[in-house]
Amino acid sequence: xxxxxxxxxxxxxxxxxxxxxxxxxxxxxxxxxxxxxxxxxxxxxxxxxxxxxxxxxxxxxxxxxxxxxxxxxxxxxxxxxxxxxxxxxxxxxxxxxxxxxxxxxxxxxxxxxxxxxxxxxxxxxxxxxxxxxxxxxxxxxxxxxxxxxxxxxxxxxxxxxxxxxxxxxxxxxxxxxxxxxxxxxxxxxxxxxxxxxxxxxxxxxxxxxxxxxxxxxxxxxxxxxxxxxxxxxxxxxxxxxxxxxxxxxxxxxxxxxxxxxxxxxxxxxxxxxxxxxxxxxxxxxxxxxxxxxxxxxxxxxxxxxxxxxxxxxxxxxxxxxxxxxxxxxxxxxxxxxxxxxxxxxxxxxxxxxxxxxxxxxxxxxxxxxxxxxxxxxxxxxxxxxxxxxxxxxxxxxxxxxxxxxxxxxxxxxxxxxxxxxxxxxxxxxxxxxxxxxxxxxxxxxxxxxxxxxxxxxxxxxxxxxxxxxxxxxxxxxxxxxxxxxxxxxxxxxxxxxxxxxxxxxxxxxxxxxxxxxxxxxxxxxxxxxxxxxxxxxxxxxxxxxxxxxxxxxxxxxxxxxxxxxxxxxxxxxxxxxxxxxxxxxxxxxxxxxxxx
Amino acid sequence: xxxxxxxxxxxxxxxxxxxxxxxxxxxxxxxxxxxxxxxxxxxxxxxxxxxxxxxxxxxxxxxxxxxxxxxxxxxxxxxxxxxxxxxxxxxxxxxxxxxxxxxxxxxxxxxxxxxxxxxxxxxxxxxxxxxxxxxxxxxxxxxxxxxxxxxxxxxxxxxxxxxxxxxxxxxxxxxxxxxxxxxxxxxxxxxxxxxxxxxxxxxxxxxxxxxxxxxxxxxxxxxxxxxxxxxxxxxxxxxxxxxxxxxxxxxxxxxxxxxxxxxxxxxxxxxxxxxxxxxxxxxxxxxxxxxxxxxxxxxxxxxxxxxxxxxxxxxxxxxxxxxxxxxxxxxxxxxxxxxxxxxxxxxxxxxxxxxxxxxxxxxxxxxxxxxxxxxxxxxxxxxxxxxx
Numbered sequence: 014x015x016x017x018x019x020x021x022x023x024x025x026x027x028x029x030x031x032x033x034x035x036x037x038x039x040x041x042x043x044x045x046x047x048x049x050x051x052x053x054x055x056x057x058x059x060x061x062x063x064x065x066x067x068x069x070x071x072x073x074x075x076x077x078x079x080x081x082x083x084x085x086x087x088x089x090x091x092x093x094x095x096x097x098x099x100x101x102x103x104x105x106x107x108x109x110x111x112x113x114x115x116x117x118x119x120x121x122x123x124x125x126x127x128x129x130x131x132x133x134x135x136x137x138x139x140x141x142x143x144x145x146x147x148x149x150x151x152x153x154x155x156x157x158x159x160x161x162x163x164x165x166x167x168x169x170x171x172x173x174x175x176x177x178x179x180x181x182x183x184x185x186x187x188x189x190x191x192x193x194x195x196x197x198x199x200x201x202x203x204x205x206x207x208x209x210x211x212x213x214x215x216x217x218x219x220x221x222x223x224x225x226x227x228x229x230x231x232x233x234x235x236x237x238x239x240x241x242x243x244x245x246x247x248x249x250x251x252x253x254x255x256x257x258x259x260x261x262x263x264x265x266x267x268x269x270x271x272x273x274x275x276x277x278x279x280x281x282x283x284x285x286x287x288x289x290x291x292x293x294x295x296x297x298x299x300x301x302x303x304x305x306x307x308x309x310x311x312x313x314x315x316x317x318x319x320x321x322x323x324x325x326x327x328x329x330x331x332x333x334x335x336x337x338x339x340x341x342x343x344x345x346x347x348x349x350x351x352x353x354x355x356x357x358x359x360x361x362x363x364x365x366x367x368x369x370x371x372x373x374x375x376x377x378x379x380x381x382x383x384x385x386x387x388x389x390x391x392x393x394x395x396x397x398x399x400x401x402x403x404x405x406x407x408x409x410x411x412x413x414x415x416x417x418x419x420x421x422x423x424x425x426x427x428x429x430x431x432x433x434x435x436x437x438x439x440x441x442x443x444x445x446x447x448x449x450x451x452x453x454x455x456x457x458x459x460x461x462x463x464x465x466x467x468x469x470x471x472x473x474x475x476x477x478x479x480x481x482x483x484x485x486x487x488x489x490x491x492x493x494x495x496x497x498x499x500x501x502x503x504x505x506x507x508x509x510x511x512x513x514x515x516x517x518x519x520x521x522x523x524x525x526x527x528x529x530x531x532x533x534x535x536x537x538x539x540x541x542x543x544x545x546x547x548x549x550x551x552x553x554x555x556x557x558x559x560x561x562x563x564x565x566x567x568x569x570x571x572x573x574x575x576x577x578x579x580x581x582x583x584x585x586x587x588x589x590x591x592x593x594x595x596x597x598x599x600x601x602x603x604x605x606x607x608x609x
Numbered sequence: 610x611x612x613x614x615x616x617x618x619x620x621x622x623x624x625x626x627x628x629x630x631x632x633x634x635x636x637x638x639x640x641x642x643x644x645x646x647x648x649x650x651x652x653x654x655x656x657x658x659x660x661x662x663x664x665x666x667x668x669x670x671x672x673x674x675x676x677x678x679x680x681x682x683x684x685x686x687x688x689x690x691x692x693x694x695x696x697x698x699x700x701x702x703x704x705x706x707x708x709x710x711x712x713x714x715x716x717x718x719x720x721x722x723x724x725x726x727x728x729x730x731x732x733x734x735x736x737x738x739x740x741x742x743x744x745x746x747x748x749x750x751x752x753x754x755x756x757x758x759x760x761x762x763x764x765x766x767x768x769x770x771x772x773x774x775x776x777x778x779x780x781x782x783x784x785x786x787x788x789x790x791x792x793x794x795x796x797x798x799x800x801x802x803x804x805x806x807x808x809x810x811x812x813x814x815x816x817x818x819x820x821x822x823x824x825x826x827x828x829x830x831x832x833x834x835x836x837x838x839x840x841x842x843x844x845x846x847x848x849x850x851x852x853x854x855x856x857x858x859x860x861x862x863x864x865x866x867x868x869x870x871x872x873x874x875x876x877x878x879x880x881x882x883x884x885x886x887x888x889x890x891x892x893x894x895x896x897x898x899x900x901x902x903x904x905x906x907x908x909x910x911x912x913x914x915x916x917x918x919x920x921x922x923x924x925x926x927x928x929x930x931x932x933x934x935x936x937x938x939x940x941x942x943x944x945x946x947x948x949x950x951x952x953x954x955x956x957x958x959x960x961x962x963x964x965x966x967x968x969x970x971x972x973x974x975x976x977x978x979x980x981x982x983x984x985x986x987x988x989x990x991x992x993x994x995x996x997x
Contacts, residue, residue: 462712
């Protein structure tokens with residue numbers, strides 16, 4: 014890692030053996046102290062469940078699972094083939110998301126593209142849609158007669174859809190990219206928005222071309238955010254179950270996630286946990302490698318003491334085609350699936366527009382002719398309660414995860430000369446993503462269900478949901494925190510240090526206000542994730558704490574697709590609302606910035 | 610990973626082990642002590658009602674959302690006892706009940722779940738759930754549905770076809786026909802590696818190898834020739850079915866849509882749930898169960914009821930089990946009403962099976978013995994893994 018040009022605030026590392034020096038730093042340097050505190054919190058949130066996971070595979074049956082998975086006649090179909098498929102899907106998802114999301118962010122933030130607000134808003138929708146919604150939308154269009162039943166729109170028109178386009182890795186990767194490009198977009202847009210207008214102008218004055226400016230000024234700034242987005246997309250691409258189950262199984266396309274899920278539901282829990290540990294190891298390797306690549310240029314301070322107006326890049330002849338491409342992409346990934354969901358929630362028959370329409374699933378009273386007498390969702394007091402609980406949980410987790418993520422990001426960026434600590438923090442804050450939700454949920458019940466020291470038993474409480482949710486969404490919050498803090502020039506803080514401001518005061522008066530845009534984007538991501546997540550909360554909810562995603566799942570499992578879709582629409586409205594609100598807040602948080 | 614990072618991680622692991630005695634995963638209870646008989650197990654219903662009122666509530670985990678209808682009926686029948694129902698899948702219930710037992714804070718009083726082989730193998734063997742048979746129904750439920758855990762009804766995974774495309778009756782009369790070229794790529798089921806009840810179906814086929822061999826002789830005039838590494842006629846059928854491009858999907862509703870959708874020229878057949886026929890009209894489907902299939906069209910498996918040993922509301926828990934088993938009237942009464950649908954089979958001999966579905970004997974599905982299935986499940990899962 015190349016040393017930064019500016020010394021960070023805090024004591025310089027004293028000479029001597031590194032371990033001893035580190036210890037001394039931990040006592041004297043406030044940033045190092047914060048790092049220690051964060052590490053302790055991460056230990057409780059992440060290491061404890063992970064250790065539980067590993068420990069359960071070290072019992073006799075678990076040891077057998079290890080040998081089954083790694084060697085023997087099953088290893089090929091249990092591990093290697095799905096692993097290859099997972100890496101393929103993960104890489105494709107990451108690459109596609111970064112290209113599409115980054116490109117779109119550049120268009121919206123840096124150029125004179127028309128409808129930028131609309132595009133910016135639409136680009137955030139796909140992430141709010143559950144991934145199965147996009148997989149369903151794909152099926153609606155491309156499904157061929159391989160499986161039987163109803164064919165998709167294209168096959169219906171007489172177009173012969175080849176199997177590779179209807180099933181297997183191509184549609185799985187495509188639907189996941191459609192889902193996660195919006196995550197890359199959000200992170201990249203937040204980073205690009207901080208590019209100093211004066212830098213661009215200065216570059217333009219010295220005669221640098223547009224591409225050159227993009228490459229040498231915008232790209233370095235946005236690289237960490239793109240990497241974060243790519244890594245998150247990779248982890249999700251590897252871990253996603255809905256898409257490969259829906260679009261991959263008919264052609265026996267298995268990924269680690271479907272294998273893992275299958276092992277757990279067929280009672281071979283240890284095998285599932287072993288696969289999960291393999292998944293963690295693979296992703297951790299990729300994370301560390303990725304950080305090494307970008308590590309040398311991790312922090313580009315772009316927020317100095319002064320802000321500047323931004324001049325937009327003119328697109329010239331490219332304006333029309335690029336606009337069309339951007340709008341087309343957004344419509345295909347947000348409006349279209351959204352409309353499909355909305356329309357199917359009014360359909361009298363599941364996923365059919367020929368059987369007539371009804372408002373029953375939204376507003377109907379209990380009628381035995383409909384779905385075994387279930388009330389319409391807007392009439393069901395449980396749904397109203399679930400909306401409140403879900404929003405409350407989303408807000409609580411967003412706050413907790415953002416605070417923690419900011420601390421992780423701050424320590425990661427500002428703590429110099431302690432690579433192991435920052436590396437460990439980066440790794441720990443990324444891990445929860447790779448532990449299957451059901452294992453994480455079970456571990457949290459087992460750890461916090463009983464009283465620990467001064468803590469009462471948290472089982473069945475809202476607090477446990479918040480703790481588990483914070484651990485689960487930490488990867489988002491930490492990545493957002495890292496890229497947001499990384500853009501604040503250390504000299505701003507140094508000035509404050511000289512004026513005698515302590516760490517807490519610097520955090521409250523400088524770091525948080527300056528990083529607000531990135532942090533709010535991160536908080537919105539966390540909120541969205543919690544609002545639509547199911548795998549984690551399904552073990553932790555109780556009737557007293559109903560959550561929307563759990564209700565969706567319940568209805569879907571019972572075959573009441575209309576109710577499931579109606580609740581999904583509510584989830585999407587909440588998520589998009591949160592994203593819009595976050596952007597509003599960003600503007601008010603940074604009134605000195607023109608956003609065009 | 611650098612050495613220091615490794616050491617940091619190791620140190621934190623040790624720290625957390627000492628601080629919280631990390632567990633997670635599977636509770637290591639060893640052999641459970643045989644549960645001491647609870648006096649409540651033999652208490653008459655009237656006494657349970659009185660004690661349940663004092664307890665005030667009962668918590669149930671249910672694998673079916675129809676528990677919501679039970680809740681309304683139960684609270685109407687026993688005012689003063691609040692029923693709290695959480696609707697989660699059997700797999701998640703198993704994970705959750707275990708984690709709760711380990712944390713020492715049981716969340717549920719009653720578990721209503723399927724996945725019998727896993728439940729018996731794990732929860733019952735560990736002692737994290739136990740059996741309760743209401744004394745008043747002991748005479749009207751056959752032994753095999755009273756032990757080791759009480760079963761309230763049987764559900765099915767059976768061969769179904771599209772009756773619009775085949776008005777004359779089932780297009781298949783022998784399971785071995787599904788391995789013929791005529792049905793290549795036109796048999797649909799949920800991937801047995803993704804859903805436990807389909808693994809049970811495959812396991813039962815293996816357990817019934819003698820019958821499979823007999824059916825093969827009836828259709829093809831000779832015994833089953835076993836391929837390389839195949840140990841039985843049932844395993845050979847699974848291997849042949851996979852070689853014949855069986856289509857695997859993610860859940861039963863996809864099977865129903867593929868097999869049942871109206872207006873198909875040449876629809877596939879598939880293994881799914883008989884009682885899903887009740888949605889035919891709503892969903893514009895023509896699902897029908899194949900009867901007269903040799904040696905059997907599929908399996909019937911139990912929906913189980915268990916109580917947790919340290920239940921916070923032991924009397925109310927038993928009262929709920931009692932209620933769910935029906936009141937002795939021919940249709941099972943209000944407690945059983947949500948489950949009185951054609952294609953689900955009550956275990957009580959004094960309940961008349963709902964009309965609109967053929968009796969279980971006529972359907973011909975094998976009723977599984979969960980304990981035996983549990984013993985073979987792992988091997989069959991491994992076989993299927995090697996098939997792709």
